[in-house]
Amino acid sequence: MTEEVASVESLTLTFDKIDAPALADVSFCLNEGESLALVGESGSGKTSLLRLLLGLLRPTRGKVRLFGQPLDDVDGEELRRIRRKCSYIPQDPFGGLPPTLSPLQAVVEPLIVTRPNLKYEGTNKAKELLSDLGIEEALWNRKLVQGFSGGQRQRIMLARALITDPKLLLADEPTSMQDVSTRMDLINLLKVYLKNGMSMIFVTHDLLLAKAMTLRGIVLYRGRMCETGPTHLLLRDPLHPYTKALVSALPKLGKPIEVKVKRRPLPVGFKGCPYLALCPYGFDRCKDLPPMKQLSDARSVACFMGDTSQGT
Template sequence: MTGVTPLLAAEGIDFAYGRGRPVLRDVSLSLAPGESLGLVGESGAGKTSLLRLLLGLQSPTGGRVLFDGTPLDRRSGAEMRRFRRAVQPVYQDPFSSLDPRMTVGESIAEPLRSLRVTTDRAGRAARVAELLAAVDLPADAATRYPDAFSGGQRQRIAIARALAPRPRLILADEPVSALDTSVRMHVIELFQRLSREQGIGMLLVSHDLTIVSALCARMAVLESGRIVEEGPTARLLSEPEHPYTRRLLASVPRLPRPAGR
């Protein structure tokens, strides 16, 4: 997408925890508006650390994160509110991502209040009802608590919460790995529908190439804190160039047709 300003980008990112060994080294990647990118690698490759930097939860020790072409300034409350309206996370564990003391409706509405998207109660209630319908949950779910729902339903609630401020991009960290196999495809289909109908971009962090092939047209491979290969998912799955990518592929018995094919 030459000429299009990336919505979110990392430029030459280095990162280490304290004085420890670097976790990320010279990592660069970008997402155009509406694009879906899969970030894959084994446990310990640095995927979650990179995600935290891209979410503005920590600052890189070198390089920079850009939002809409401008370096992200974590010290600016107004800028971070604008950023969090546009970029929302979905985490791995649906059991820990929701406050058990809040009703589902309160949890979904919380970003609308904290990010100053909707100030009136009626407006928040209407948005909650709209979001519950979007993730195929009944309207009365708003009055119930998270422990009344299954793992797959809780992940749908977490997705509804992420969608509340009408983001342009979702950063998803292993969003289906904690779910039963029978539930995973329902959540994957939900992500596919949101991308198709609402044009929301996605950075999907995963060790599972099957999930990435279903959701992402482009893929980046992270090994020991470095991007070793990047390109269209279809090409990387059919003609991987780097030995590490080949090893990842060899661990997957059979892959479905990649997204966009």
């Protein structure tokens, strides 16, 4: 039986002076060896969800569990012990690395902080990871403050995250600054770790990348779950109008991207479907908030027409 690694139940996060919640009624479970994509545009709540999972934010409502432990029931020392099983790749590669260290020092640091007796083995492993990720040996001992590109920094952050062999990797847009070839190197390395039992939550705005990296996905819009299911089905046969819009915005060979948006005015304090303002299918019933409806093919959708639009 596989171990539960992370789960959230009816998770809601609100901030003072902001009317709309950052997250609202989000629920999912991730087991050992599973990979999950959080897909959506900027402002959909993806990064906030990762920070809640690490205990860096406290939810307004709902439950967060890591490795079976409710985070609201653990003290500081227990939370640190749980976090040692996790690695986090932040979205910003320029603020996510200690500038006074070299790539080699930055990669090995998380390992020797908790297991100083592994400094020699850790240094060798750091060299292997940097080499696998295309960081030239001539750069290994140069200070990070000295002109590394965003793409190089992302690869160094990935090596730093993997050095401890985490049970759970939380990756926030970890390939956004990579070209096609280096992106494939990152994807292939992550797949090796996934095959060895690591679990991963992978944040992206790109459904193609979500399909390449994960088996299951959650599409978020303005903090709410729109649709969940196998990532290949989210891409091939999207049900929610927002997921359809994400798919239609993907580049297609020889064709320009066409984005046609006609915004529907909504009253202040509107409590219905959060996508209604942009939805091309909206009707009167959408003035109510649609519940997540479980479908027969391991999918869920929060749309009043979602279960009838399949295949359209």
